Amino acid sequence: MKVHEYQAKELFRKFDVPVPKGGVANTPEEAVRVAEEIGIFPVVVKAQIHAGGRGKGGGVKLAQSIEEVKALANEIHGMTLVTKQTGPEGRLVQKLLVEQGCNIAKELYLSILPDRETAKIIIMASEAGGMDIEEVAEQTPEKIIKVYIDPLAGIQGYHLNEVAFGLNIPKPALKQFGKMLRSLYKMFVQYDCSMLEINPLVLTAEDEVLAIDAKLDVDGNALYRHKDVQEYRDTDEEDPLEVEASEYNLNYINLGGTGNVGNMVNGAGLAMATMDAIKAAGAEPANFLDVGGGADAEMIANGFRILLSDKNVKGILINIFGGILRCDTLANGVVQAAKETLLSIPLVVRMEGTNVEEGKKILADSGLDMITADNLKDASEKIAAAVQ
Ligand code: GDP
Numbered sequence: 001m002k003v004h005e006y007q008a009k010e011l012f013r014k015f016d017v018p019v020p021k022g023g024v025a026n027t028p029e030e031a032v033r034v035a036e037e038i039g040i041f042p043v044v045v046k047a048q049i050h051a052g053g054r055g056k057g058g059g060v061k062l063a064q065s066i067e068e069v070k071a072l073a074n075e076i077h078g079m080t081l082v083t084k085q086t087g088p089e090g091r092l093v094q095k096l097l098v099e100q101g102c103n104i105a106k107e108l109y110l111s112i113l114p115d116r117e118t119a120k121i122i123i124m125a126s127e128a129g130g131m132d133i134e135e136v137a138e139q140t141p142e143k144i145i146k147v148y149i150d151p152l153a154g155i156q157g158y159h160l161n162e163v164a165f166g167l168n169i170p171k172p173a174l175k176q177f178g179k180m181l182r183s184l185y186k187m188f189v190q191y192d193c194s195m196l197e198i199n200p201l202v203l204t205a206e207d208e209v210l211a212i213d214a215k216l217d218v219d220g221n222a223l224y225r226h227k228d229v230q231e232y233r234d235t236d237e238e239d240p241l242e243v244e245a246s247e248y249n250l251n252y253i254n255l256g257g258t259g260n261v262g263n264m265v266n267g268a269g270l271a272m273a274t275m276d277a278i279k280a281a282g283a284e285p286a287n288f289l290d291v292g293g294g295a296d297a298e299m300i301a302n303g304f305r306i307l308l309s310d311k312n313v314k315g316i317l318i319n320i321f322g323g324i325l326r327c328d329t330l331a332n333g334v335v336q337a338a339k340e341t342l343l344s345i346p347l348v349v350r351m352e353g354t355n356v357e358e359g360k361k362i363l364a365d366s367g368l369d370m371i372t373a374d375n376l377k378d379a380s381e382k383i384a385a386a387v388q
């Protein structure tokens with residue numbers, strides 16, 4: 001789960017990681033109040049959305065006076081911010097972070113990630129931080145250093161030195177930098193993070209380090225043990241259909257691309273295999289909805305409705321292996337939803353497993369207009385032909 005910059009910085013403060021003075025605002029008026037509390041200029045007005053690239057998109061601006069804060073807050077709050085990471089539709093800005101500006105001498109890049117290949121935690125850092133880090137990674141990858149940490153042994157002094165020297169941290173800032181990196185690592189592990197990124201980590205003219213941006217992703221599977229982070233969830237930043245699905249305990253993933261086949265499956269592995277088969281048949285999946293093992297007819301009906309309300313979907317493939325979820329339960333759910341919502345797009349159904357004959361009979365007796373398939377290859381070819 002992603003959190004906002006201001007929330008990540010709240011956690012940073014708990015771990016004594018230096019961040020600028022400031023506060024979040026829900027309205028332009030609140031932004032002015034935060035700036036008045038800071039009392040020194042410049043202050044920075046920053047759009048809070050779950051996407052990066054805000055600076056280049058016009059979502060991060062410096063103000064030299066209260067009047068300017070007011071003008072910028074009114075401009076940024078309520079704007080639809082388009083950045084490299086939001087897609088062309090952009091994101092509505094509903095929150096602002098107002099912070100004390102700082103005297104930037106150098107912008108560094110720092111991130112912490114789990115590395116699946118080595119089963120270690122990796123710290124990535126670069127002296128060439130700031131808004132062009134993507135280009136650095138592409139054109140001069142040697143400018144990014146990587147330090148691997150064995151999670152069982154934890155972070156050691158030599159790791160801290162390796163990163164600090166790789167970043168050319170000046171001597172007066174070394175001690176503070178080491179302390180900060182140790183704290184960040186501790187936080188990363190303690191909060192089950194799947195990504196932590198500070199870009200830029202600033203070296204000020206006063207030889208201090210300061211995190212002026214913060215991106216944090218907490219592993220959704222570990223959220224149950226972080227009540228404070230659960231409260232950071234901002235459903236305004238999520239796909240509305242994904243939010244609705246999660247309310248029904250369904251896993252719905254919008255793939256975001258140009259695909260037009262909606263998928264209902266049970267189990268993540270079957271979802272992957274089904275999408276591969278759709279692609280092999282020459283079509284593109286738009287999403288998948290994993291109804292899991294214990295779904296009842298009501299949940300299936302809700303899931304089917306969610307698939308139908310995805311505007312990109314021009315046809316639906318249901319591929320279910322009945323185990324704990326019985327095929328007749330599935331069929332009842334599909335019939336219920338299809339009758340309520342008037343199914344007007346092609347539907348291909350492939351089922352196997354527990355109570356498959358009953359399931360097939362329910363579908364056949366329902367009078368629903370659908371195409372049945374005998375196996376996965378047959379099913380994916382039929383849906384590909386139907387959406388063409
Ligand atoms: P992003 O574009 O979404 O990654 O947003 P950032 O928080 O990284 O801000 C973008 C850029 O704004 C940074 O790379 C800085 O150059 C600049 N910036 C942010 N805060 C300050 C500040 O306090 N003072 C100054 N001078 N520049 C800032």
Ligand code: MN
Nearest residue numbers: 052199200213
């Ligand atoms: Mn940034």
